[in-house]
Amino acid sequence: MLNLKQDFQKLPSHFYRDVELGGFTAPQLLLLNEELCLELGIDLSNLSQEEISHYFTGNKLFQNSKPIATAYAGHQFGYFNPQLGDGRAALLGEVEYQNQLYEVQLKGSGPTAFSRRGDGMSSLGPVIREFLVSEAMNILSVPTTRALAACLTGDPVYRESELAGGVFTRVATSHIRIGTFQYFFSLNDFDAIKHLTDFCINRHYPHIENNEHKYLEFLKSVFKKQAQLVAKWMSLGFIHGVMNTDNMTISGETIDYGPCAFMDQFQMDKSYSYVDREGRYAFSNQPKILQWNLARLADCFLSLVDTDQEKSLAILNEELSKISGYFQESYELEMSKKLGFQTIPNNFSILLNQLINTLDTTKSDYTNFFLSLEKDEDNSFTKEWKKVLSSENITTEEAIRRMAETNPAVIPRNHKVEEVIKKSYQGDFEPFKKFHEILKNPFNRDHLAQNSDFCKPPTKEQVVQNTFCGT
Numbered sequence: 491m492l493n494l495k496q497d498f499q500k501l502p503s504h505f506y507r508d509v510e511l512g513g514f515t516a517p518q519l520l521l522l523n524e525e526l527c528l529e530l531g532i533d534l535s536n537l538s539q540e541e542i543s544h545y546f547t548g549n550k551l552f553q554n555s556k557p558i559a560t561a562y563a564g565h566q567f568g569y570f571n572p573q574l575g576d577g578r579a580a581l582l583g584e585v586e587y588q589n590q591l592y593e594v595q596l597k598g599s600g601p602t603a604f605s606r607r608g609d610g611m612s613s614l615g616p617v618i619r620e621f622l623v624s625e626a627m628n629i630l631s632v633p634t635t636r637a638l639a640a641c642l643t644g645d646p647v648y649r650e651s652e653l654a655g656g657v658f659t660r661v662a663t664s665h666i667r668i669g670t671f672q673y674f675f676s677l678n679d680f681d682a683i684k685h686l687t688d689f690c691i692n693r694h695y696p697h698i699e700n701n702e703h704k705y706l707e708f709l710k711s712v713f714k715k716q717a718q719l720v721a722k723w724m725s726l727g728f729i730h731g732v733m734n735t736d737n738m739t740i741s742g743e744t745i746d747y748g749p750c751a752f753m754d755q756f757q758m759d760k761s762y763s764y765v766d767r768e769g770r771y772a773f774s775n776q777p778k779i780l781q782w783n784l785a786r787l788a789d790c791f792l793s794l795v796d797t798d799q800e801k802s803l804a805i806l807n808e809e810l811s812k813i814s815g816y817f818q819e820s821y822e823l824e825m826s827k828k829l830g831f832q833t834i835p836n837n838f839s840i841l842l843n844q845l846i847n848t849l850d851t852t853k854s855d856y857t858n859f860f861l862s863l864e865k866d867e868d869n870s871f872t873k874e875w876k877k878v879l880s881s882e883n884i885t886t887e888e889a890i891r892r893m894a895e896t897n898p899a900v901i902p903r904n905h906k907v908e909e910v911i912k913k914s915y916q917g918d919f920e921p922f923k924k925f926h927e928i929l930k931n932p933f934n935r936d937h938l939a940q941n942s943d944f945c946k947p948p949t950k951e952q953v954v955q956n957t958f959c960g961t
Contacts, residue, residue, distance in 0.1 A: 494554050
């Protein structure tokens with residue numbers, strides 16, 4: 491049985507609201523992430539599938555579980571909303587494994603104090619999308635929230651039409667966001683910001699606990715982690731789709747897979763999110779939005795970094811100016827790995843620009859372009875790439891071996907995710923389970939022959955033009 495701790499509830503009561511759960515008529519477990527259970531030391535072997543479905547929809551509570559919804563604010567598409575909070579999510583508590591706490595949260599389990607006029611429910615589609623994409627991201631070495639379970643509720647939800655309801659159970663080292671700090675900043679509650687920062691340092695950055703300038707070091711640590719995260723996204727052609735400040739975590743984990751997508755045909759300004767009409771969160775804008783969001787976090791620390799406000803502002807601006815450098819270094823490192831280098835080669839920015847220009851000119855499928863390099867096809871970019879490999883004393887064969895460990899053959903492509911969701915709404919969950927299994931081994935080149943349908947870009951008829959938040 492899962493015995494949960496209540497670490498977040500050590501914070502003052504105005505950081506969260508209690509949540510009442512339960513009431514779904516016929517929960518059904520669709521998929522339990524048994525690998526994650528093993529990783530976290532979770533043993534549910536004494537429970538039946540029916541019992542597990544009741545626990546992971548909130549009908550029953552694990553030992554010591556006291557569900558809460560956390561408070562936070564956030565900039566949504568550049569506009570500040572002073573109170574968002576977990577409108578359809580409930581934090582059950584934390585599981586401790588090897589001296590690390592992992593929060594267990596239900597999404598779609600019903601209304602909370604922050605739901606406003608929403609029903610707090612989720613349809614099945616967003617549950618399946620987040621399960622598949624978050625687990626794929628983990629296997630691809632991207633820091634992310636994890637999928638623990640997907641359940642049907644047995645009750646419909648009403649959006650544009652009647653849909654099957656679902657609950658998604660996710661795990662993260664914490665769900666604290668930039669927007670959590672903004673919530674208290676908007677209330678001029680600087681004691682709460684200090685309290686929250688101390689909590690985050692203890693949870694995520696204990697090595698700076700005794701640093702004389704720990705609040706500045708905390709910001710620097712978050713800046714670097716977020717820069718590394720977005721660099722990893724972009725190396726995979728991933729577009730988050732809704733980089734609001736409430737969707738960026740202090741831990742550096744990817745959170746909230748709503749209108750996200752992996753790019754098929756390369757396009758620098760590609761945007762999938764239906765609600766992002768202006769392309770604010772388009773692929774190429776992600777580094778710029780990263781810096782903007784982190785500046786909003788820095789706003790909250792003006793009085794913590796130094797008692798002299800003018801001096802504090804100068805320090806913060808200096809640190810903010812370094813973010814683009816953190817990102818560029820991380821991005822070049824990720825892209826050099828994709829091209830088979832062990833370290834960033836000399837003048838790599840020139841080769842990287844040639845790569846981007848080639849992708850843009852040829853309108854290549856982003857993922858499959860790197861697989862094509864493994865075939866040693868002769869083109870203008872390949873010639874330049876081989877020249878740089880030679881200058882670094884790396885053979886093409888060596889590079890290709892490394893690339894096979896870095897470039898996935900299969901990703902959760904939009905059109906395949908949509909196919910799985912459609913089948914699930916029809917009551918067929920085998921495609922969901924099969925896709926999950928395939929995504930566990932993304933670097934396996936056997937997929938190119940045995941599961942080729944999952945590796946191909948969409949046909950013109952299969953292209954998904956828009957993705958949705960799913961709320």
